Amino acid sequence: MERLNYIVEDSTIAELLGVENFTNKESAILELVKNAYDAHARKVTVTIKPLMIVIQDDGIGMDREIIKNNWMHVGKSNKGYKESQIGDERILAGSKGIGRFALARLGAYVVVKSRKRHSQPLRWETDWNESTLSDASEEDFYGTYIEISMLRDRWTETGIAKLVDYLSVTYKDDKMAIEIVSETNIYNVSHYYEKPQLGKNFVTDIKLIYKSESNTLECLVISDEFRQEAEKYCKDIDLRLYKKTVNCVEELYDDREIDFSKKELKEFLERVGDFNANLFFSLKSSTTKDYESFLYKYDKLNKRYDKGVVLYRNAFSLSSYDGKKDWLGFGKRSRKSPAAATHPSGAWRVRENQISGMVNIDKKNNANLKDLSNRQGLDENEFFVLFVKIIDVGVAIFERYRQDIIRNINKKNNISKAPKPAIIQDIIKTPSKVKDLSPEDVKSLAIELSTIEKESKTNREEKRTTEERYRYDVRILNVLATSGLKATSIAHELQNDRNSVSVNYNYIVKALKEYDFWEELNSLEYTEKSHKNVPQLLERNRSISEKILVFMDTMLDEVEKQKFATKDLSISDIMKVIKSNWVRDYASLNIDLKIDEDLRFETAEDIFPVIFDNLILNSIQQNEHQNKIDIKIFIDKKGDYLDVTYSDNGQGLPPKFIHDPMRILAVHETSRKKGHGLGMWIVNNTVQMTGGTIKNIDGIDGFKIYLELGDKL
Known part of the structure; x- marks a missing residue:
């Protein structure tokens, strides 16, 4: 050889x-x-x-x-x-x-x-x-x-x-x-991030420490973004310091981009190895209006960090991760969820040009983050994907914290209606009066015109903000609407075959009995193998046909135009219909309604199935292995609002939501691999659309949600 x-x-x-x-x-x-x-x-x-x-x-x-x-x-x-x-x-x-x-x-x-x-x-x-x-x-x-x-x-x-x-x-x-x-x-040459200074190079320092042995990520946020005045609008939030530790197995298990069992995920997270990061957040600049509206401490930083996030392996960065490449995917995250920080239900995401900093890994401790042969980058293997996901978890903690602050501060910016301009109204009715105005009236007229100008400017800004918000909402809802329209179209086609679908089983069984085949088909010889057991196959088809009919009726019923009109409604009657539809289809479901028979409310009928169908569906999906699901719904009228309490006896919220239950209202937050994370977001959006609010969520010992429904539609 x-x-x-x-x-x-x-x-x-x-x-x-x-x-x-x-x-x-x-x-x-x-x-x-x-x-x-x-x-x-x-x-x-x-x-x-x-x-x-x-x-x-x-x-x-x-x-x-x-x-x-x-x-x-x-x-x-x-x-x-x-x-x-x-x-x-x-x-x-x-x-x-x-x-x-x-x-x-x-x-x-x-x-x-x-x-x-x-x-x-x-x-x-x-x-x-x-x-x-x-x-x-x-x-x-x-x-x-x-x-x-x-x-x-x-x-x-x-x-x-x-x-x-x-x-x-x-x-x-x-x-x-x-x-x-x-x-x-x-x-x-001096190190760019050698002496980072809060308030000079950035306004918020996000420190992340990942401990692989326990699969935990510690996040410490040190902020100097807002003026002291902001504290009176954020009484339950520390504007300077925020700490949170999360378990990454719980956070990432439901991520649809990760294909691991819980045991495998834990093992791979351990093998990623310990690492840490220092991320520096700041806005590139802010308008005078935003500076005042959100009580920012700085309108601009003269020595702002703008190099992006750099990945260092010990003394040197990896060439392809030198801050120029968006390797953490901030652009993708913000495109997926482009809501402004003020958005009441959408999830704000940090933009690529708003964050810089360092992620530090070690040649030995993070050996599974492997260099490419040219030392110009990393092999983007399963460990790299998890590594980026861990950092993403830390960034999301900061995003929720900051959005909570912005939302609270923004409450002060609600427009109060200016008093009606008396002199202008008078002149509009009788234009000739303008020549009889006294010097004091002229001065008042100037003030009224100035007020109208300011109000007009504010209204234009409010319109722009509202358009941005609904542009974001519509993008998400259009996807669901398109799926719904397709399903409705199929339901209309099935409607023509309704009689055949509903009676075919009985006709086939009757014909087989007349031809003397039925008894023979039920004999042991012909029922041994399930795929050849004709009676069993027919019964299964009958059950599926019933579900198709229910789906068809539901689809056609829920898009009726009249359901979107505002009118005086019996809340008890609406909820009884919702209850009967669900109990009919799910034998394991028990729904207890506590609603006064005489309770009436001025609103649109579609609001109730949108809210309660999503809540009930969540209860079923979260407790699919439970033999009996008990749901209790209490509705009462308090002033101009409907006071609603919804609870179930299920397993409650997954661990990652327990200490921050309101987080489930954010778009794309889900605890299921194949979940879209839109159900609770739709509930929240619908409640807010009525002028109401979700007061509290409790996920310990079952699931409970407390909300108010308004009449503003």
Whole structure:
């Protein structure tokens, strides 16, 4: 047997692993800076000239054995996890054994001079077709000196400044100084996020600590966004500090993008490893109106962080996660839920340009977050997906906290109707009176006109805000409406076949009996196998047909136009119909109504099935394995509102909602893998549409919700 080895041309390796492997010239420089760091350099200097780049470090250097056995061995690395020199311990950045080909990305000709202590200085040079190694006796230095010529890129002063900016974001250690020298300037690279200052670089600091052993995420929010005046509108909220710890198994188990059993999810979350993050939130700017309306402390930050969220593995960021790429998917999240923070039921999401910061992982502790071979990114495997989801959980905690504050402050912005302008009304009735106005009347007229102008401006703004809100609501409801229209269309078609659907079973059984087949078909011989058991199959079809008829009647009944009209209604009668429809279809369901027979209320009939069908459906879905589901509904009139209490005897809310039950009202919040998270959002929207409000939700020892229904439709 003959053993064979691949033979690859040097120029091909340089092209594939160098020129084509590095996304840009800056990432290639970063790779060589990482090499200097791994060599325990205290300082690396990158000198960029029009025709040459020189990179020099004072690290440990290379001897002949290292150059021959490691440098020239593609894919082999002598770098482990952590390495110590006297007074200097570093977690090494390299491990793949191909980073040296960053040289090929920068230039077509390279000379490397290197010297290790107590060793002969060496000179290695290549044109990527042939490489040579020789002694360099004239060199009196320790470390590595690299000359790159026949450059592949044009370097201008602007481009060099861009490199400095790039390195300031991608390097965050203080063990090695980085100096960039151009023909006109010397730049010292400092870490962009080195000294973050609240109120200067951002208004809110979101600290996340993930502990893999317990699958818990700790979220600490430190905020300086709002003025002290805002406290009187947020009496139960600390505007400066907010803490919350969540279990990520409970938070993520129902996520439809994750395909794990609970046991598998827990195991994979442990294998993600511990990590932490510091995210910095701030608005790019705010209008004068928003500044006053929401009591912001700052209208603009002069030194605002705007580099995005950077993923660091120890001392360096990963090139593809340097803040330019929206790797955490903020854009996707905000497009999915574009509601403003003031939206009473929609979930506000932080925008991509509103957040910056650092996520910190470790080469060893987070070993399942694997580098791609070019060290330019991560393998976006199942662990990476979970890693991003964990951060998403922390960001969502902040979003709910901030939206709660904004909603409370916004209550003060409700428009109060200005008094009717008496003089203007008088002039409209009798225009000739304008010439008889006294100086005091003229002054009053000017005040009235000014008031009208302000009111008009406020109304325009309110209209814009309302349009934005309903544009968001309509997008979601259109999806449901389209599905409903399709179902209604099918129901109309089935209506023509109603007689056949309802009586076919009886006709078939009767015919089989007349032909003397029925007794034989019921015999043991013909009923042994379920898929050939004709009576059983017919019975099953009969049961399914009944359900189809119920579906058809329900669909056609619920879209009747008259149900949307406002009128004086008997609440007891409406609720009895809802009860009978559900109890008819679900044998396990018991609904107890406590409603005065004489209770009447001015509203539209469609409001009640929208609210109670969603609540009852939730009770059934959350307790599908329960033999008996008891639901109690109490409705009473208090002033201009209907006071409603709804409860069931089920398992209550899932653990992730127990301590924040009002969260279930937000759009897309669900505890079921295939749930859409719209049911309770629709309930909340409908209640608010009537001028009412959901007062409280309790998910311990069954599910309970307390709400008020108004008459504003």
